[in-house]
Amino acid sequence: MSKNISFMGVLFSLVLFLFIGLYFGQKSILPLGPDAYASCSVSMDQVLDSGKGDVYNFTGVTNFEEPAFYYLASYDVEENTITDPILKTVPKDLQDEQHDTVLQQESWSIFTTLIPVQNRQMVSQFNVFTDGYSNTLAAVDQTENDLSQWMLEVDVADLEDKDALIYTMVHEYAHLLTLNSSQVTPDADTYKDPLNPELQKEKAAACSTYFVGTGCTHPDSYMNAFYNRFWADISDEWQQVDALQYGAEDLVPYYNGLYAFYLKHKDRFVDDYAVTHPAEDIAESFTYFVFNPKPVGNSIRDQKLAFFYEYPELVQLREDILSGACSMK
Ligand SMILES: [Zn+2]
DSSP: OOOSSSHHHHHHBOHHHHHHHHHSOOOOOOOOOSSOOSTTHHHHHHHHHHTOOOTTOOTTOOOOOOOOOEEEEEEEEETTEEEEEEEOOOOGGGHHHHTOHHHHHHHHHHHHHHSOGGGOTTEEEEEEEESSSSSOOEEEEEETTEEEEEEEEEEGGGTTOHHHHHHHHHHHHHHHHHHSTTTEEEOHHHHHSTTOHHHHHHHHHTOSSOBOSSEEEOTTSHHHHHHHHHTTTTHHHHHHHHGGGTTOSOOHHHHHHHHHHHHHTGGGOSSGGGGGOHHHHHHHHHHHHHHSOOOOSOSHHHHHHHHGGGOHHHHHHHHHHHHHHHHTO
């Protein structure tokens, strides 16, 4: 899995999002509507707040270095259970964490508590990694030998920050929900060569619906509907910004471009990370849908949250996630 702050890296992890968001603490609090949406709604506000940050606002940032990243263990997933860990080679100072199976089980159980088993059948592997406290909290990626199966990856160093981890797990789950093979036909070529804009264009031209990067979306998929409704009119403008990352030594112009795009279209997005890619927008919007009351306004941002209420199975899933999150508070 790419750990660069680049298309696939940003698509499936929350590198910058969490690093800059938490490190610089640039958070704001949105007023919540009057309707109580769960018995522990106050706690849910904390979860929502933990994920916010001006991730592409580089004002005052002088250097950004990615921390060292190590895989500790890789498990097979069987429904609710993780088994047969394969231990990776790690530096001596990480060997305690590597053998701490209680901690690893605990991080897995946060995910299983949030997401009902019938909604996570695409997850066949669970990886434990660390890049130190904060930075990347969790990520998802397709498994190499079967692109219809996915791995969930969690940093065990971030268990103490439960709110942020819950937020991130729901965001990562939203990728599984919107990109799994019942929604998107996986594309082996772009999996092997994810940072090739020409290949992306070629694949998009051959796809009659929205091509999301990992594959052609199904006509009735969440992603295709979301894209057609909320992205079709700004896609050309966004693509000019997106193109700044390919082959670039210095990604700051790309991040600045994303931030400027966000400021221009602020009423459309739940936060600035959402402008990274339509797949990130639907994941962030889904996370806000889960932890916010039903919107009452008519901005495009509110329409994005209301979008998920059109699907009864997602309304049910929201209830399940909230009750799982509440049970951990
Ligand atoms: Zn993401």
